[in-house]
Amino acid sequence: MATKRRRSSSAGAGAVGCGPFGFFLALVVIGLLIQYWWVLLIALGVVALTVVLVRFAMAPPRPVRVRPPKSPSSPKPRPVMTPPSPALVSDDLADQMRATKQVRHIREMQEWDYEWIRLTYPEKSSRELSEIANSHFARGRSIGVNYGDPSVP
Secondary structure, eight states: OOOOOOOTTTTTOOHHHHHHHHHHHHHHHHHHHHTTHHHHHHHHHHHHHHHHHHHHHHOOOOOOOOOOOOOOOOTOOOOSSSOOOOOHHHHHHHHHHHHHHHHHHHHHHHHHHHHHHHEETTTSHHHHHHHHHHHHHHOOOOOOSSOOTTOOO
């Protein structure tokens, strides 16, 4: 005779959980996930950032890439630094110093003129003030240089 096998009591149910208590527990978990989704998102972000930082810190250094040498027919590469200019003779140096001083003086006067224009037109925007100042300088006028007369040397 064939003997009957006994089935366990849980095998016939086929459902996950512990009956009505499991269903209620699942609803509570889903409710907490819906209510505190932002906390989980922040926690996942912190974990991901930590994993990235640990992997970056533990990674071996990358090998240095070496460029293949160029063929002799290719043009010579430009230097990284500009070559130093030749030493100036005393006359050239004096002329350069004089020109630098003149440029500095003109720039200072233009800054002074811009401030004067800004105080003269307080209601104008900075864009309008720049247009006024640029047209003023384009005509060669400056309050501080030659008293505004471009014809005077």
